[in-house]
Amino acid sequence: xxxxxxxxxxxxxxxxxxxxxxxxxxxxxxxxxxxxxxxxxxxxxxxxxxxxxxxxxxxxxxxxxxxxxxxxxxxxxxxxxxxxxxxxxxxxxxxxxxxxxxxxxxxxxxxxxxxxxxxxxxxxxxxxxxxxxxxxxxxxxxxxxxxxxxxxxxxxxxxxxxxxxxxxxxxxxxxxxxxxxxxxxxxxxxxxxxxxxxxxxxxxxxxxxxxxxxxxxxxxxxxxxxxxxxxxxxxxxxxxxxxxxxxxxxxxxxxxxxxxxxxxxxxxxxxxxxxxxxxxxxxxxxxxxxxxxxxxxxxxxxxxxxxxxxxxxxxxxxxxxxxxxxxxxxxxxxxxxxxxxxxxxxxxxxxxxxxxxxxxxxxxxxxxxxxxxxxxxxxxxxxxxxxxxxxxxxxxxxxxxxxxxxxxxxxxxxxxxxxxxxxxxxxxxxxxxxxxxxxxxxxxxxxxxxxxxxxxxxxxxxxxxxxxxxxxxxxxxxxxxxxxxxxxxxxxxxxxxxxxxxxxxxxxxxxxxxxxxxxxxxxxxxxxxxxxxxxxxxxxxxxxxxxxxxxxx
Numbered sequence: 422x423x424x425x426x427x428x429x430x431x432x433x434x435x436x437x438x439x440x441x442x443x444x445x446x447x448x449x450x451x452x453x454x455x456x457x458x459x460x461x462x463x464x465x466x467x468x469x470x471x472x473x474x475x476x477x478x479x480x481x482x483x484x485x486x487x488x489x490x491x492x493x494x495x496x497x498x499x500x501x502x503x504x505x506x507x508x509x510x511x512x513x514x515x516x517x518x519x520x521x522x523x524x525x526x527x528x529x530x531x532x533x534x535x536x537x538x539x540x541x542x543x544x545x546x547x548x549x550x551x552x553x554x555x556x557x558x559x560x561x562x563x564x565x566x567x568x569x570x571x572x573x574x575x576x577x578x579x580x581x582x583x584x585x586x587x588x589x590x591x592x593x594x595x596x597x598x599x600x601x602x603x604x605x606x607x608x609x610x611x612x613x614x615x616x617x618x619x620x621x622x623x624x625x626x627x628x629x630x631x632x633x634x635x636x637x638x639x640x641x642x643x644x645x646x647x648x649x650x651x652x653x654x655x656x657x658x659x660x661x662x663x664x665x666x667x668x669x670x671x672x673x674x675x676x677x678x679x680x681x682x683x684x685x686x687x688x689x690x691x692x693x694x695x696x697x698x699x700x701x702x703x704x705x706x707x708x709x710x711x712x713x714x715x716x717x718x719x720x721x722x723x724x725x726x727x728x729x730x731x732x733x734x735x736x737x738x739x740x741x742x743x744x745x746x747x748x749x750x751x752x753x754x755x756x757x758x759x760x761x762x763x764x765x766x767x768x769x770x771x772x773x774x775x776x777x778x779x780x781x782x783x784x785x786x787x788x789x790x791x792x793x794x795x796x797x798x799x800x801x802x803x804x805x806x807x808x809x810x811x812x813x814x815x816x817x818x819x820x821x822x823x824x825x826x827x828x829x830x831x832x833x834x835x836x837x838x839x840x841x842x843x844x845x846x847x848x849x850x851x852x853x854x855x856x857x858x859x860x861x862x863x864x865x866x867x868x869x870x871x872x873x874x875x876x877x878x879x880x881x882x883x884x885x886x887x888x889x890x891x892x893x894x895x896x897x898x899x900x901x902x903x904x905x906x907x908x909x910x911x912x913x914x915x916x917x918x919x920x921x922x923x924x925x926x927x928x929x930x931x932x933x934x935x936x937x938x939x940x941x942x943x944x945x946x947x948x949x950x951x952x953x954x955x956x957x958x959x960x961x962x963x964x965x966x967x968x969x970x971x972x973x974x
Contacts, residue, residue: 426531428530428546429562431561431575452470453494462482471492476492482494507701519533519698520698561627566692573646647686708800710796712794716793727796728773747801750798752787758790763801767831767867855927894966906955914947926938940959
């Protein structure tokens with residue numbers, strides 16, 4: 422049976438290297454990637470220049486700016502880093518089909534039976550290093566018989582846990598022991614006992630030969646076993662600071678004192694416990710294509726091709742229980758140019774009759790040139806569609822009635838308008854829980870939200886059809902409704918008024934529009950037929966006065 426060989430790739434500067442690839446100018450300045458943690462910003466990644474200034478990962482940003490005056494910071498994007506790591510996972514597939522993520526900044530590759538394709542393990546590691554250098558990535562590599570050992574070599578090769586035979590540090594010992602410490606010749610009189618340090622060996626090897634896992638891990642610090650910080654600190658206080666020191670201890674006593682997690686990590690590193698490499702599940706891909714015997718250029722011919730492609734695409738979506746939210750049509754021309762259009766749907770669908778009209782609206786944007794040789798249809802974005810369940814005749818009638826009274830036609834209309842102006846431009850209002858007039862509703866994208874279910878909550882008094890930010894009104898600064906006032910350059914005379922309705926601001930928020938304090942609202946009808954919504958602000962942090970905020974139909 423072939424022995425397993427595991428390759429571990431660690432990218433300690435993944436976040437910074439990703440930004441430098443996008444903006445090469447950042448490679449010439451100290452760069453730090455920061456993230457909010459516990460009410461402060463801390464560093465999550467650094468480039469080489471920032472590390473030369475003594476900065477470190479986990480350091481507060483305020484301290485980093487004090488140490489490095491020209492430090493440039495960028496906010497961390499976990500989603501972008503995960504997408505970048507996914508692209509690196511696809512790149513690592515050239516070495517083996519068994520590739521998986523290792524936390525948020527590494528990859529693990531099962532190289533069993535694959536190294537000979539590159540001339541051996543040393544040439545393969547050289548190829549990995551050259552590829553990462555071409556990609557502008559700093560990488561540490563570990564290769565061993567087990568996943569745990571490869572992880573340890575990638576992150577701790579070259580670091581040595583200095584063992585202290587005298588056990589605990591002097592500041593951890595009892596008072597009597599500390600009083601005798603000054604008499605020990607090998608300690609400096611009056612100083613502290615030796616403590617754990619990490620050193621670098623001159624020629625550290627990151628490749629452990631087959632069967633040499635014990636020798637490769639023995640000099641490494643305890644943290645190389647993927648233990649938590651608390652367990653590592655407890656072992657250090659007992660004088661167990663190297664992996665070799667721990668492997669020689671009785672397993673039963675270690676399990677009783679530190680739990681089975683420590684023993685499991687030891688077994689995984691040494692190969693006694695299995696730890697397989699499970700490759701990430703490939704993303705679902707929905708696309709079909711049609712190769713044409715002769716170039717085409719008419720819209721009717723393209724539509725005929727779409728009619729052949731759409732049923733196949735919808736069948737593949739139905740087999741996976743998904744519906745398309747965004748569909749892309751690509752036309753490959755005979756001059757090797759590619760013309761493409763995209764359409765979006767207000768609801769996920771796998772019905773060709775609902776997708777075809779949207780594509781037909783976009784065909785005018787395709788330039789056929791000297792002819793189109795191939796058509797390709799792809800569901801760029803999909804969402805799950807819940808399966809239907811069987812019901813009785815009475816329930817089925819209710820479902821059909823509800824479906825006929827539903828908003829399928831509205832969804833189609835949103836999709837058609839969205840194909841012209843974009844789905845993001847179509848919005849709808851949803852009620853919000855607030856007594857403030859301008860906050861009683863929220864604006865949401867119509868394609869990504871469902872209509873409000875139920876009656877719209879109505880206030881005790883009517884609200885104007887049009888609302889705007891408060892505009893000043895020239896009138897006497899008194900709480901009584903004025904008989905005549907001036908607004909927007911118009912001299913208006915009150916015919917009748919209804920009110921007042923007192924509305925208080927949200928005291929827990931500092932809204933600039935509500936710094937006038939408590940408001941008294943009036944529905945005012947003028948002699949020229951206008952119905953306005955005026956209020957008198959009693960004055961909070963601003964002066965009091967009259968304002969106009971809306972108009973009735």
